[in-house]
Amino acid sequence: MTQDDAPLLIGREGAVATLRFNRPAALNALDVPMAEGFLAAVRDIAADRSVRAVLLSGSGKGFMAGGDLAVLQADPQGGAKALIGPLHEALVVLAGIDAPVVAQVHGVAAGAGLSLMLQADFVLAAEGTRFNLAYVNIGASCDVGASWALPRWVGLRRALEIAMLGDMLDAAAAERMGLVNQVLPAEGLPAAAMALAQRLANGPTVALGQLRRLMRASFDRALPEQLDAESAAFQVCAATDDFRTGVDAFFARSKPAFQGR
Secondary structure (H helix, E strand, O other): OOHHHOOEEEEEEOOEEEEEEOOHHHOOOEOHHHHHHHHHHHHHHHHOOOOOEEEEEEOOOOOEOOEOHHHHHHOHHHHHHHHHHHHHHHHHHHHHOOOOEEEEEOOEEEOHHHHHHHOOOEEEEEOOOEEEOOHHHHOOOOOOOHHHHHHHHHOHHHHHHHHHHOOOEEHHHHHHHOOOOEEEOHHHHHHHHHHHHHHHHOOOHHHHHHHHHHHHHHHHOOHHHHHHHHHHHHHHHHOOHHHHHHHHHHHHOOOOOOOOO
């Protein structure tokens, strides 16, 4: 297998790690090698402090059409376990890193593809992209963190509508509901997504990591507990070179040049 034939293409653009799902003939449907490759790539990213942003995308005509139903048809329970296990482990690792995650979405994001997209901190979508949680259409509940992420992005009532009806959403509806940050012309999407990832990579990485974890944990904490977490996170940031750089730049009325530490 050549690099171009791998189910996951891994690259770097400066401090941005790029992960591209690469089964275009199957609309990037997740099979076991892709799920395991994603886990391995995320582990490598977590161990590499030079990575300061992550960009997810898909090859061919779509971001991801979901899990590979052929795997599930051949062995419903065993196949589900083989797919879900590495994906869920990868999400835990991805949630713990400081580097923000951007998803560049086009064509279709369905099932596990939509679930995975929801784990990103920022989502830019091409005009014409279609979205469908889809699990209910095959008689399944969801996985890949959808039940955690979807209510956080769109609220519980809307999340139940999306999950339990299994209807297709267009890009305008996805933007209106808060599933995506911005809808762009398809030809401008890759450049816009990389520009956003580079902007984040040039930011104060430790502070961004603390922010993404504080926001995600806030739904599960009472206010006093969240205030304690904010105080602890601020202390972590105050000990970084980036904090000193930012404060000095404020008094010098200059633009800070963060180093990610």
